[in-house]
Amino acid sequence: MDNISINRANYLYWLGRYAERVYTTISYLRHFYDEMVDKNPMAYSEFCNRIGIVNKYDNKTDFIKNFIYDETSDISIAYYLNKTYDNGIVLRDVITSKTLSYIQLACNVLNTCHNREEYIIVNLQIVTDHLIGFWGAVDDYILENNARDLIKAGKYIERVELYNRFEENKDIKKATMDRLLRYAINLKMDKNTFQDINFLNITDSSNYEYIKKYIDELSKAEVGQ
């Protein structure tokens, strides 16, 4: 087994990144939304700043509606989820129909809410539930080790990136980086392969030391970069 081409390695990696982007962004969004309810209606402004997007929203209602559901924008939960689907749909034979179905279910939730114009934050919990199902399925159903490691590497790179932006505490970041390192090392890829799948954007070296260096740099990065 373990017949994975460069193209498919790329899809696996980005499947992990986008799925995690949806998952972790939603969890931060929930925190900021809570503040918007009765403490600071403009808290979404800081949220935009942290994830590095332009605050083009008129008010919190406009923000919730568009940041979550506007799939025509490339900075919305719906867009990130569609990208997750786009990367997953071409991997059915590797990740299995069962695993893919959790992404489809998450997409269905957002589509249904959008069609009904139900722009409420609580619906996102169902998306989160399906994504947790997805991650469970990744562990349980995917037989190819490299496939699973590529998805997980994508997942933890995205998570490290977002944790930095939101200044997550050091212990949590370290635990995440340890996991990333574990999956990246398992892959045993050479320099050219890293370049081919745009893994970590590394261009001039390979394996453990470089990944470690990259992660060290990432951990020092300032918020908003």
Next chain:
Amino acid sequence: MLTQHTKLVNEWLERYGVKFGIYKNDKFIEQLFPFDAIPRIIEADKFALLEKGLIQRVCALNLFLKDIYSNRCILRDKIIPEEFVYSSKGFFAECCGITPPKGIYSHVAGIDLVEAKDGWYVLEDNLRIPSGASYPMIAREITRSISPETFEKNKVCENRNYASILSKMLEEVNCGGINVVMTPGRYNSAFFEHSYLAEKMGAVLAFPGDLQVQNGVVYYNKFNGGKQRVGAIYHRVSDEYIDPIAFQQDSVIGVPHLMEAYKKGNVALVNAPGNGIADDKGIYYFVPAMISYYLGEDPILKNAPTYLPFFKEDEKYVLENLEKLVIKDVSESGGYGVVFGSELSKEERNNLRNIIIDNPRRFIAQEVIDFLDLMVLEGEEAVPRKADLRAFVIHGKDVSVWKSGLTRFSRNPNSFVVNSSQGGGFKDTWIISQ
């Protein structure tokens, strides 16, 4: 009762992404394929006859392909006019002299049939890349889980085995190496099927760029620098695009030099390139004659009464009876290029007459068969609709008919066109085991 769960079955089909793609105004759209829970039921004795007829037909078509790309006896004996074959877009001169592994050309055939009061009629033979088996496969799995009592009570032949039948056939023709399903990519209308079959067969799904030919051998390139030899390719790419060196030069979805590897006997291509000549709608007319010629048997299954304007006598009949015939453009598929003479205005009929006179080889005409309706659920109500059956015949060491099939139906009460791309739905096909 299964029929009470149509909505639930469709929700599960959506969950598993059971879709097909169409292009509307140059935009790719994925659509769900509506499922109707009332199955088509074929009794064991009826199926036995159908099975025999299908095997006979596919064996004859396979012999025709072998003949047409080697000695061409059927042309010399004037069973089929020579120019009729050579003018077909499906005839690939590049395939002459190539003998595929085990001499099999038509590994997977999708034969379209309709049932009339006096039995089954074959409407089309699809020997290039027939699709649709995945839909009854997954629908059965879901319906079994939603309504297990239905399958406990009814003696329905199981259809889980399609992937294993395909895998076995691929193993039988494999020239050494892994089996792959070669897809043109996500934006192909049948991509769901490509990926689902690869999953169920345990084969590798290969995208454009994943395969490479070196010294006449096909390899699958791995991301970590390794490569794996490929022994059989179930290709879901149209023949003219599979190798830009041999065929369409601007193809970006093919594998350069694939035909070279195939010629050397280093890889099996399923189905064989060049099969388009056998599923040319015009060649269909000659299939009963092929059966007699190659097998020395009477055809078990009937063709729909068909006329070839290519023959003067038939042309006269077609032009005089246009209003009661269905006209098919031989170069079209998917329900496109099908015109019912009765639905045309006088002016449109005259235009069509002129087009037929100018290019008689391009068309066939058939009597409209009043095929039996099947009941379809519309809300709570069961209503009659036209439906066909695509039966799948697998030719490996043995030839077998899958004991299931894709039943497609028209959702429009006045239409005979059942294709998914034209808004049709599908049903499971139950073969009763006793």
